[in-house]
Amino acid sequence: MNEDLIRIAEAVRSGVAAVPLSERGRILAMGADGTPTSHIDKVAEDIIIGYLEDRAIPLNLLSEEAGFLNRGYQETLVADPVDGTHNACAGIPFYNVSLAVGRDSLGGITEALVMNLVTGDVYTASKGKGAFLNGSPIRVRVPGKEMLLMAYLGAAAVPRTHEIASRFKRVRCLGSVALEICSVASGTADAFFIEYSEIKKSPRIVDIAAAVLILREAGGEAYGANRDILDMPLSLEARSNVAAAGSKAALELIS
Amino acid sequence: MNEDLIRIAEAVRSGVAAVPLSERGRILAMGADGTPTSHIDKVAEDIIIGYLEDRAIPLNLLSEEAGFLNRGYQETLVADPVDGTHNACAGIPFYNVSLAVGRDSLGGITEALVMNLVTGDVYTASKGKGAFLNGSPIRVRVPGKEMLLMAYLGAAAVPRTHEIASRFKRVRCLGSVALEICSVASGTADAFFIEYSEIKKSPRIVDIAAAVLILREAGGEAYGANRDILDMPLSLEARSNVAAAGSKAALELIS
Numbered sequence: 139m140n141e142d143l144i145r146i147a148e149a150v151r152s153g154v155a156a157v158p159l160s161e162r163g164r165i166l167a168m169g170a171d172g173t174p175t176s177h178i179d180k181v182a183e184d185i186i187i188g189y190l191e192d193r194a195i196p197l198n199l200l201s202e203e204a205g206f207l208n209r210g211y212q213e214t215l216v217a218d219p220v221d222g223t224h225n226a227c228a229g230i231p232f233y234n235v236s237l238a239v240g241r242d243s244l245g246g247i248t249e250a251l252v253m254n255l256v257t258g259d260v261y262t263a264s265k266g267k268g269a270f271l272n273g274s275p276i277r278v279r280v281p282g283k284e285m286l287l288m289a290y291l292g293a294a295a296v297p298r299t300h301e302i303a304s305r306f307k308r309v310r311c312l313g314s315v316a317l318e319i320c321s322v323a324s325g326t327a328d329a330f331f332i333e334y335s336e337i338k339k340s341p342r343i344v345d346i347a348a349a350v351l352i353l354r355e356a357g358g359e360a361y362g363a364n365r366d367i368l369d370m371p372l373s374l375e376a377r378s379n380v381a382a383a384g385s386k387a388a389l390e391l392i393s
Numbered sequence: 394m395n396e397d398l399i400r401i402a403e404a405v406r407s408g409v410a411a412v413p414l415s416e417r418g419r420i421l422a423m424g425a426d427g428t429p430t431s432h433i434d435k436v437a438e439d440i441i442i443g444y445l446e447d448r449a450i451p452l453n454l455l456s457e458e459a460g461f462l463n464r465g466y467q468e469t470l471v472a473d474p475v476d477g478t479h480n481a482c483a484g485i486p487f488y489n490v491s492l493a494v495g496r497d498s499l500g501g502i503t504e505a506l507v508m509n510l511v512t513g514d515v516y517t518a519s520k521g522k523g524a525f526l527n528g529s530p531i532r533v534r535v536p537g538k539e540m541l542l543m544a545y546l547g548a549a550a551v552p553r554t555h556e557i558a559s560r561f562k563r564v565r566c567l568g569s570v571a572l573e574i575c576s577v578a579s580g581t582a583d584a585f586f587i588e589y590s591e592i593k594k595s596p597r598i599v600d601i602a603a604a605v606l607i608l609r610e611a612g613g614e615a616y617g618a619n620r621d622i623l624d625m626p627l628s629l630e631a632r633s634n635v636a637a638a639g640s641k642a643a644l645e646l647i648s
Protein backbone atom coordinates (compact mmCIF):
# COMPACT_ATOMS: atom_id res chain seq x y z
CA MET A 139 0.00 0.00 0.00
CA ASN A 140 2.77 2.46 0.91
CA GLU A 141 4.21 2.28 -2.59
CA ASP A 142 0.90 3.54 -3.95
CA LEU A 143 0.78 6.34 -1.38
CA ILE A 144 4.27 7.47 -2.35
CA ARG A 145 3.40 7.40 -6.04
CA ILE A 146 0.23 9.39 -5.44
CA ALA A 147 2.15 11.97 -3.38
CA GLU A 148 4.84 12.32 -6.02
CA ALA A 149 2.20 12.81 -8.69
CA VAL A 150 0.51 15.49 -6.58
CA ARG A 151 3.86 17.21 -5.99
CA SER A 152 4.58 17.38 -9.72
CA GLY A 153 1.06 18.51 -10.51
CA VAL A 154 1.08 21.29 -7.93
CA ALA A 155 4.55 22.51 -8.92
CA ALA A 156 3.31 22.95 -12.48
CA VAL A 157 0.61 25.45 -11.45
CA PRO A 158 1.91 29.05 -11.44
CA LEU A 159 1.50 30.93 -8.16
CA SER A 160 -0.90 33.40 -9.76
CA GLU A 161 -3.27 30.57 -10.77
CA ARG A 162 -3.28 28.58 -7.56
CA GLY A 163 -5.79 30.52 -5.50
CA ARG A 164 -8.53 30.90 -8.11
CA ILE A 165 -11.79 29.86 -6.42
CA LEU A 166 -13.71 27.23 -8.39
CA ALA A 167 -16.62 26.23 -6.14
CA MET A 168 -17.50 25.19 -2.62
CA GLY A 169 -15.95 21.88 -1.54
CA ALA A 170 -17.81 19.03 0.16
CA ASP A 171 -16.46 20.30 3.47
CA GLY A 172 -18.15 23.70 3.03
CA THR A 173 -14.97 25.67 2.37
CA PRO A 174 -14.11 27.16 -1.03
CA THR A 175 -12.19 24.95 -3.45
CA SER A 176 -9.08 26.62 -4.86
CA HIS A 177 -7.74 25.66 -8.26
CA ILE A 178 -4.73 24.04 -6.60
CA ASP A 179 -6.94 21.85 -4.37
CA LYS A 180 -8.87 20.64 -7.42
CA VAL A 181 -5.72 19.89 -9.42
CA ALA A 182 -4.32 17.84 -6.54
CA GLU A 183 -7.54 15.98 -5.81
CA ASP A 184 -8.11 15.09 -9.46
CA ILE A 185 -4.66 13.52 -9.52
CA ILE A 186 -5.58 11.36 -6.52
CA ILE A 187 -8.95 10.30 -7.99
CA GLY A 188 -7.33 9.56 -11.34
CA TYR A 189 -4.70 7.37 -9.70
CA LEU A 190 -7.30 5.31 -7.79
CA GLU A 191 -9.40 4.82 -10.91
CA ASP A 192 -6.65 4.18 -13.45
CA ARG A 193 -5.00 1.50 -11.33
CA ALA A 194 -8.22 0.10 -9.83
CA ILE A 195 -6.88 0.64 -6.31
CA PRO A 196 -9.32 -1.08 -3.90
CA LEU A 197 -10.08 1.95 -1.73
CA ASN A 198 -12.95 4.33 -1.20
CA LEU A 199 -11.98 8.00 -0.99
CA LEU A 200 -12.74 10.62 1.64
CA SER A 201 -11.27 13.92 0.47
CA GLU A 202 -11.58 17.59 1.30
CA GLU A 203 -13.28 18.74 -1.88
CA ALA A 204 -15.01 15.63 -3.27
CA GLY A 205 -16.33 14.32 0.04
CA PHE A 206 -16.88 10.55 0.37
CA LEU A 207 -16.61 8.50 -2.82
CA ASN A 208 -17.93 5.02 -2.04
CA ARG A 209 -16.16 2.77 -4.49
CA GLY A 210 -17.47 -0.38 -2.81
CA TYR A 211 -14.44 -1.33 -0.74
CA GLN A 212 -13.86 -1.87 2.95
CA GLU A 213 -10.99 0.52 3.37
CA THR A 214 -10.87 4.23 2.64
CA LEU A 215 -8.13 6.60 1.51
CA VAL A 216 -8.49 9.71 3.70
CA ALA A 217 -6.86 12.54 1.77
CA ASP A 218 -6.14 16.21 2.09
CA PRO A 219 -4.83 16.93 -1.41
CA VAL A 220 -3.22 20.21 -0.27
CA ASP A 221 -2.94 21.00 3.44
CA GLY A 222 -1.76 24.59 3.77
CA THR A 223 -3.62 25.88 0.73
CA HIS A 224 -3.14 29.51 1.74
CA ASN A 225 0.62 29.00 1.93
CA ALA A 226 0.65 27.27 -1.45
CA CYS A 227 -1.24 30.18 -3.00
CA ALA A 228 0.68 32.95 -1.20
CA GLY A 229 4.17 31.65 -1.84
CA ILE A 230 4.94 30.55 1.74
CA PRO A 231 6.92 27.33 1.22
CA PHE A 232 5.08 25.01 3.67
CA TYR A 233 2.30 22.81 2.37
CA ASN A 234 1.77 19.11 2.03
CA VAL A 235 -0.33 16.28 0.73
CA SER A 236 -1.73 14.09 3.47
CA LEU A 237 -2.79 10.47 2.75
CA ALA A 238 -4.08 7.86 5.21
CA VAL A 239 -5.66 4.44 4.75
CA GLY A 240 -7.99 2.70 7.18
CA ARG A 241 -11.57 2.17 8.23
CA ASP A 242 -14.21 3.46 10.64
CA SER A 243 -12.33 6.14 12.53
CA LEU A 244 -9.00 7.81 13.26
CA GLY A 245 -8.09 4.84 15.45
CA GLY A 246 -8.66 2.55 12.45
CA ILE A 247 -6.00 4.22 10.27
CA THR A 248 -3.23 1.74 9.44
CA GLU A 249 -1.08 3.47 6.79
CA ALA A 250 -0.04 7.13 6.60
CA LEU A 251 2.01 9.44 4.45
CA VAL A 252 2.60 13.20 4.65
CA MET A 253 4.77 14.76 1.94
CA ASN A 254 6.13 18.31 2.10
CA LEU A 255 5.28 19.43 -1.43
CA VAL A 256 8.12 21.99 -1.49
CA THR A 257 11.06 19.93 -0.28
CA GLY A 258 9.71 16.47 -1.08
CA ASP A 259 10.45 15.30 2.47
CA VAL A 260 8.14 12.40 3.26
CA TYR A 261 6.87 11.17 6.62
CA THR A 262 5.40 7.65 6.67
CA ALA A 263 3.99 5.20 9.19
CA SER A 264 2.32 1.79 9.29
CA LYS A 265 0.41 0.88 12.42
CA GLY A 266 2.64 -0.99 14.84
CA LYS A 267 5.71 -0.59 12.65
CA GLY A 268 7.07 2.83 13.60
CA ALA A 269 7.35 6.17 11.83
CA PHE A 270 9.90 7.36 9.28
CA LEU A 271 11.21 10.52 7.64
CA ASN A 272 12.64 9.83 4.21
CA GLY A 273 12.97 6.19 5.25
CA SER A 274 14.86 6.78 8.51
CA PRO A 275 13.12 6.05 11.82
CA ILE A 276 11.90 9.11 13.74
CA ARG A 277 11.05 9.56 17.38
CA VAL A 278 9.57 12.35 19.50
CA ARG A 279 12.12 14.38 21.41
CA VAL A 280 13.09 14.20 25.05
CA PRO A 281 11.99 17.53 26.54
CA GLY A 282 14.86 19.91 27.33
CA LYS A 283 15.33 23.54 28.29
CA GLU A 284 14.47 24.96 24.89
CA MET A 285 10.91 23.84 24.28
CA LEU A 286 9.41 24.55 20.86
CA LEU A 287 5.68 24.86 20.17
CA MET A 288 3.94 24.67 16.81
CA ALA A 289 0.64 26.54 17.17
CA TYR A 290 -2.21 28.02 15.23
CA LEU A 291 -2.44 31.74 15.96
CA GLY A 292 -4.40 34.62 14.41
CA ALA A 293 -7.86 36.09 14.81
CA ALA A 294 -9.76 32.79 15.11
CA ALA A 295 -7.51 31.25 17.78
CA VAL A 296 -8.87 31.00 21.31
CA PRO A 297 -7.20 33.67 23.48
CA ARG A 298 -5.44 31.11 25.68
CA THR A 299 -3.35 30.06 22.69
CA HIS A 300 -1.29 33.16 23.34
CA GLU A 301 -0.87 32.33 27.02
CA ILE A 302 0.25 28.82 26.07
CA ALA A 303 2.66 30.14 23.43
CA SER A 304 4.34 32.40 25.97
CA ARG A 305 5.33 29.32 28.03
CA PHE A 306 7.59 28.05 25.24
CA LYS A 307 11.03 29.43 24.47
CA ARG A 308 10.35 29.05 20.77
CA VAL A 309 7.11 29.20 18.82
CA ARG A 310 6.45 28.53 15.17
CA CYS A 311 3.23 29.00 13.28
CA LEU A 312 3.73 27.49 9.84
CA GLY A 313 0.14 27.26 8.62
CA SER A 314 0.17 23.56 7.65
CA VAL A 315 -1.38 21.31 10.31
CA ALA A 316 -0.10 17.93 9.11
CA LEU A 317 3.51 19.14 8.75
CA GLU A 318 3.34 20.77 12.18
CA ILE A 319 2.12 17.54 13.81
CA CYS A 320 4.81 15.60 11.91
CA SER A 321 7.41 17.99 13.30
CA VAL A 322 6.40 16.82 16.78
CA ALA A 323 6.78 13.23 15.57
CA SER A 324 10.28 13.87 14.23
CA GLY A 325 11.47 15.63 17.40
CA THR A 326 11.75 19.07 15.79
CA ALA A 327 8.99 20.43 18.05
CA ASP A 328 7.76 19.44 21.52
CA ALA A 329 4.08 20.12 21.01
CA PHE A 330 1.35 21.31 18.65
CA PHE A 331 -1.74 23.28 19.61
CA ILE A 332 -4.71 24.37 17.51
CA GLU A 333 -7.91 25.60 19.08
CA TYR A 334 -10.38 27.72 17.18
CA SER A 335 -12.92 29.84 19.00
CA GLU A 336 -15.53 28.44 16.57
CA ILE A 337 -15.60 24.66 16.21
CA LYS A 338 -16.76 24.97 12.59
CA LYS A 339 -13.23 26.09 11.66
CA SER A 340 -11.42 23.30 13.53
CA PRO A 341 -9.51 20.49 11.84
CA ARG A 342 -11.29 17.57 10.18
CA ILE A 343 -10.20 13.99 9.79
CA VAL A 344 -8.69 14.71 6.36
CA ASP A 345 -6.30 17.26 7.89
CA ILE A 346 -4.95 15.04 10.63
CA ALA A 347 -5.53 11.33 9.87
CA ALA A 348 -2.07 10.68 8.42
CA ALA A 349 -0.13 12.95 10.77
CA VAL A 350 -1.70 11.49 13.91
CA LEU A 351 -0.71 7.92 13.01
CA ILE A 352 2.81 9.14 12.24
CA LEU A 353 2.91 10.94 15.60
CA ARG A 354 1.64 7.91 17.54
CA GLU A 355 4.09 5.58 15.81
CA ALA A 356 6.88 7.99 16.77
CA GLY A 357 5.92 7.81 20.44
CA GLY A 358 3.68 10.88 20.76
CA GLU A 359 -0.02 11.33 21.37
CA ALA A 360 -2.83 13.51 20.01
CA TYR A 361 -5.65 14.83 22.15
CA GLY A 362 -9.02 16.47 21.61
CA ALA A 363 -11.16 18.64 23.86
CA ASN A 364 -10.58 18.00 27.59
CA ARG A 365 -7.34 16.20 26.65
CA ASP A 366 -9.05 12.90 25.88
CA ILE A 367 -7.17 10.68 23.40
CA LEU A 368 -8.28 11.97 20.01
CA ASP A 369 -10.61 9.88 17.88
CA MET A 370 -12.87 11.02 15.05
CA PRO A 371 -15.12 9.22 12.56
CA LEU A 372 -14.09 9.08 8.89
CA SER A 373 -16.50 11.87 7.95
CA LEU A 374 -16.06 15.46 6.80
CA GLU A 375 -18.70 16.56 9.27
CA ALA A 376 -16.68 15.86 12.39
CA ARG A 377 -14.31 18.54 13.60
CA SER A 378 -12.05 18.73 16.61
CA ASN A 379 -9.47 21.01 18.08
CA VAL A 380 -6.18 19.17 18.44
CA ALA A 381 -3.30 19.16 20.87
CA ALA A 382 -0.31 16.95 20.24
CA ALA A 383 2.67 16.27 22.46
CA GLY A 384 5.86 14.28 22.36
CA SER A 385 6.22 14.03 26.14
CA LYS A 386 4.35 14.49 29.43
CA ALA A 387 6.28 17.71 30.09
CA ALA A 388 5.14 19.12 26.76
CA LEU A 389 1.55 18.02 27.37
CA GLU A 390 1.54 19.90 30.67
CA LEU A 391 2.67 23.09 28.96
CA ILE A 392 -0.28 22.98 26.53
CA SER A 393 -2.91 22.03 29.14
CA MET B 394 28.19 43.83 -7.49
CA ASN B 395 24.98 41.80 -7.56
CA GLU B 396 26.67 39.04 -9.54
CA ASP B 397 29.12 38.57 -6.68
CA LEU B 398 26.32 38.53 -4.11
CA ILE B 399 24.49 35.83 -6.06
CA ARG B 400 27.65 33.75 -6.39
CA ILE B 401 28.35 34.06 -2.67
CA ALA B 402 24.78 33.05 -1.82
CA GLU B 403 24.90 30.05 -4.13
CA ALA B 404 28.19 28.95 -2.58
CA VAL B 405 26.69 29.28 0.91
CA ARG B 406 23.64 27.30 -0.17
CA SER B 407 25.78 24.43 -1.48
CA GLY B 408 28.01 24.50 1.58
CA VAL B 409 25.11 24.43 4.03
CA ALA B 410 23.28 21.67 2.15
CA ALA B 411 26.38 19.49 2.46
CA VAL B 412 26.33 19.59 6.28
CA PRO B 413 24.18 16.77 7.77
CA LEU B 414 21.40 17.89 10.10
CA SER B 415 23.03 16.15 13.06
CA GLU B 416 26.24 18.21 12.61
CA ARG B 417 24.70 21.62 12.06
CA GLY B 418 24.02 22.68 15.63
CA ARG B 419 27.36 21.75 17.17
CA ILE B 420 28.52 24.78 19.19
CA LEU B 421 32.04 25.88 18.30
CA ALA B 422 32.60 29.12 20.24
CA MET B 423 31.03 32.46 21.01
CA GLY B 424 30.59 34.73 17.98
CA ALA B 425 31.59 38.38 17.82
CA ASP B 426 27.96 39.24 18.51
CA GLY B 427 27.99 37.43 21.86
CA THR B 428 25.80 34.52 20.77
CA PRO B 429 27.14 30.96 20.34
CA THR B 430 28.51 30.06 16.92
CA SER B 431 27.01 26.89 15.50
CA HIS B 432 28.97 24.73 13.09
CA ILE B 433 26.61 25.73 10.29
CA ASP B 434 27.19 29.47 10.93
CA LYS B 435 30.95 28.95 10.75
CA VAL B 436 30.76 26.90 7.54
CA ALA B 437 28.67 29.61 5.87
CA GLU B 438 30.78 32.51 7.11
CA ASP B 439 34.04 30.87 6.03
CA ILE B 440 32.61 30.53 2.53
CA ILE B 441 31.87 34.28 2.46
CA ILE B 442 35.31 35.26 3.78
CA GLY B 443 36.98 32.87 1.34
CA TYR B 444 35.09 34.39 -1.58
CA LEU B 445 36.07 37.95 -0.65
CA GLU B 446 39.73 36.99 -0.24
CA ASP B 447 40.12 34.67 -3.23
CA ARG B 448 38.65 37.17 -5.65
CA ALA B 449 40.04 40.28 -3.95
CA ILE B 450 36.56 41.78 -3.69
CA PRO B 451 36.96 45.42 -2.53
CA LEU B 452 34.74 45.21 0.54
CA ASN B 453 35.17 45.11 4.29
CA LEU B 454 33.05 42.52 6.09
CA LEU B 455 30.66 42.87 8.99
CA SER B 456 29.37 39.43 9.88
CA GLU B 457 27.57 37.75 12.75
CA GLU B 458 30.39 35.52 13.93
CA ALA B 459 33.59 37.24 12.74
CA GLY B 460 32.55 40.78 13.61
CA PHE B 461 34.08 43.64 11.58
CA LEU B 462 36.95 42.72 9.25
CA ASN B 463 38.50 45.99 8.07
CA ARG B 464 40.00 45.12 4.72
CA GLY B 465 40.82 48.76 3.95
CA TYR B 466 37.90 49.61 1.68
CA GLN B 467 35.16 52.22 1.81
CA GLU B 468 32.22 49.86 1.48
CA THR B 469 31.25 46.94 3.69
CA LEU B 470 29.50 43.64 3.05
CA VAL B 471 27.01 43.23 5.89
CA ALA B 472 26.32 39.51 6.17
CA ASP B 473 24.27 37.10 8.17
CA PRO B 474 25.69 33.80 6.89
CA VAL B 475 22.67 31.84 8.19
CA ASP B 476 19.58 33.70 9.40
CA GLY B 477 17.27 31.18 11.05
CA THR B 478 20.05 29.01 12.48
CA HIS B 479 17.67 27.18 14.79
CA ASN B 480 15.49 26.20 11.84
CA ALA B 481 18.51 25.04 9.87
CA CYS B 482 19.66 22.86 12.79
CA ALA B 483 16.20 21.55 13.73
CA GLY B 484 15.07 20.58 10.25
CA ILE B 485 12.51 23.36 9.77
CA PRO B 486 13.03 24.16 6.09
CA PHE B 487 13.13 27.96 6.30
CA TYR B 488 16.44 29.81 6.61
CA ASN B 489 18.46 32.19 4.49
CA VAL B 490 21.71 33.93 3.79
CA SER B 491 21.45 37.70 3.98
CA LEU B 492 23.96 39.95 2.16
CA ALA B 493 24.00 43.76 1.92
CA VAL B 494 26.57 46.26 0.65
CA GLY B 495 26.91 49.87 1.74
CA ARG B 496 28.50 52.26 4.17
CA ASP B 497 27.91 54.04 7.49
CA SER B 498 24.41 52.85 8.38
CA LEU B 499 21.28 51.01 7.32
CA GLY B 500 20.32 54.04 5.24
CA GLY B 501 23.64 53.74 3.39
CA ILE B 502 22.96 50.21 2.09
CA THR B 503 22.83 50.21 -1.72
CA GLU B 504 22.75 46.52 -2.72
CA ALA B 505 20.88 43.66 -1.08
CA LEU B 506 20.29 39.95 -1.52
CA VAL B 507 18.38 37.43 0.61
CA MET B 508 18.39 33.81 -0.54
CA ASN B 509 16.14 31.10 0.90
CA LEU B 510 18.72 28.36 1.38
CA VAL B 511 16.11 25.61 1.05
CA THR B 512 14.25 26.63 -2.09
CA GLY B 513 16.94 28.84 -3.65
CA ASP B 514 14.43 31.67 -4.07
CA VAL B 515 16.34 34.93 -4.17
CA TYR B 516 15.19 38.44 -3.27
CA THR B 517 17.36 41.29 -4.55
CA ALA B 518 17.37 45.09 -4.59
CA SER B 519 19.58 47.97 -5.63
CA LYS B 520 18.87 51.37 -4.13
CA GLY B 521 16.55 53.35 -6.37
CA LYS B 522 16.08 50.47 -8.81
CA GLY B 523 13.30 48.38 -7.26
CA ALA B 524 13.11 44.96 -5.67
CA PHE B 525 12.94 41.53 -7.29
CA LEU B 526 12.12 37.91 -6.50
CA ASN B 527 13.95 35.54 -8.82
CA GLY B 528 14.39 38.43 -11.22
CA SER B 529 10.72 39.50 -11.36
CA PRO B 530 9.71 42.84 -9.82
CA ILE B 531 7.93 42.61 -6.44
CA ARG B 532 5.70 45.07 -4.67
CA VAL B 533 4.04 45.25 -1.26
CA ARG B 534 0.40 44.25 -1.25
CA VAL B 535 -2.68 46.43 -1.15
CA PRO B 536 -4.34 45.67 2.20
CA GLY B 537 -7.51 43.60 1.95
CA LYS B 538 -9.86 41.74 4.26
CA GLU B 539 -7.49 38.87 4.98
CA MET B 540 -4.50 40.52 6.61
CA LEU B 541 -1.46 38.36 7.30
CA LEU B 542 1.16 39.10 9.97
CA MET B 543 4.64 37.63 10.27
CA ALA B 544 5.66 37.92 13.92
CA TYR B 545 8.18 36.76 16.46
CA LEU B 546 6.38 34.95 19.28
CA GLY B 547 7.57 32.80 22.18
CA ALA B 548 8.81 33.42 25.71
CA ALA B 549 10.99 36.45 24.93
CA ALA B 550 8.34 38.36 22.96
CA VAL B 551 6.74 41.40 24.61
CA PRO B 552 3.21 40.50 25.73
CA ARG B 553 1.58 42.95 23.33
CA THR B 554 2.83 40.85 20.42
CA HIS B 555 -0.04 38.49 21.19
CA GLU B 556 -2.56 41.33 21.23
CA ILE B 557 -1.24 42.54 17.88
CA ALA B 558 -1.32 39.02 16.42
CA SER B 559 -4.99 38.62 17.34
CA ARG B 560 -5.85 41.62 15.10
CA PHE B 561 -4.77 39.71 11.98
CA LYS B 562 -6.81 37.02 10.28
CA ARG B 563 -3.65 35.05 9.61
CA VAL B 564 -0.40 34.86 11.53
CA ARG B 565 2.82 33.11 10.68
CA CYS B 566 5.89 32.75 12.85
CA LEU B 567 8.56 31.23 10.65
CA GLY B 568 11.73 31.94 12.64
CA SER B 569 13.78 33.69 9.95
CA VAL B 570 13.70 37.49 10.19
CA ALA B 571 15.07 38.40 6.76
CA LEU B 572 12.72 36.03 4.90
CA GLU B 573 9.76 37.28 6.94
CA ILE B 574 10.54 40.92 6.07
CA CYS B 575 11.02 39.90 2.42
CA SER B 576 7.57 38.30 2.51
CA VAL B 577 6.15 41.76 3.28
CA ALA B 578 8.16 43.12 0.35
CA SER B 579 6.75 40.50 -2.02
CA GLY B 580 3.15 41.02 -0.92
CA THR B 581 2.81 37.62 0.79
CA ALA B 582 2.35 39.29 4.18
CA ASP B 583 1.02 42.70 5.23
CA ALA B 584 3.32 43.31 8.17
CA PHE B 585 6.17 42.00 10.29
CA PHE B 586 6.60 42.55 14.02
CA ILE B 587 9.45 41.56 16.33
CA GLU B 588 9.79 43.02 19.79
CA TYR B 589 11.82 41.32 22.49
CA SER B 590 11.25 42.14 26.14
CA GLU B 591 15.07 42.40 26.45
CA ILE B 592 16.80 44.62 23.88
CA LYS B 593 19.93 42.44 24.03
CA LYS B 594 18.04 39.78 22.06
CA SER B 595 16.68 42.12 19.40
CA PRO B 596 17.82 42.10 15.75
CA ARG B 597 21.14 43.55 14.68
CA ILE B 598 22.12 45.19 11.42
CA VAL B 599 23.36 41.85 10.02
CA ASP B 600 19.87 40.33 10.39
CA ILE B 601 17.98 43.09 8.62
CA ALA B 602 20.26 45.18 6.38
CA ALA B 603 19.46 43.35 3.16
CA ALA B 604 15.78 42.71 3.86
CA VAL B 605 15.05 46.34 4.77
CA LEU B 606 16.45 47.66 1.48
CA ILE B 607 14.42 45.03 -0.38
CA LEU B 608 11.31 46.07 1.56
CA ARG B 609 11.85 49.79 0.91
CA GLU B 610 12.50 49.22 -2.79
CA ALA B 611 9.21 47.25 -2.91
CA GLY B 612 7.27 50.17 -1.46
CA GLY B 613 7.23 49.23 2.22
CA GLU B 614 8.86 50.75 5.29
CA ALA B 615 10.66 49.50 8.40
CA TYR B 616 10.34 51.14 11.79
CA GLY B 617 12.12 51.00 15.12
CA ALA B 618 11.01 51.92 18.62
CA ASN B 619 8.27 54.59 18.68
CA ARG B 620 7.68 53.90 14.98
CA ASP B 621 10.49 56.16 13.80
CA ILE B 622 11.95 55.22 10.40
CA LEU B 623 14.52 52.55 11.22
CA ASP B 624 18.21 53.37 10.97
CA MET B 625 21.13 51.60 12.63
CA PRO B 626 24.93 51.95 12.41
CA LEU B 627 26.94 49.22 10.69
CA SER B 628 27.99 47.69 14.03
CA LEU B 629 27.19 44.46 15.83
CA GLU B 630 26.61 46.39 19.03
CA ALA B 631 23.46 48.14 17.89
CA ARG B 632 20.17 46.32 18.28
CA SER B 633 16.62 47.36 17.55
CA ASN B 634 13.17 45.90 17.59
CA VAL B 635 11.64 46.09 14.14
CA ALA B 636 8.20 46.62 12.69
CA ALA B 637 7.70 46.49 8.94
CA ALA B 638 4.61 47.28 6.94
CA GLY B 639 3.51 47.28 3.35
CA SER B 640 0.72 49.83 3.84
CA LYS B 641 -0.64 52.44 6.25
CA ALA B 642 -3.48 50.09 7.20
CA ALA B 643 -0.97 47.38 8.13
CA LEU B 644 1.14 49.85 10.10
CA GLU B 645 -1.89 50.85 12.14
CA LEU B 646 -2.55 47.22 13.06
CA ILE B 647 0.95 46.79 14.48
CA SER B 648 1.05 50.13 16.32
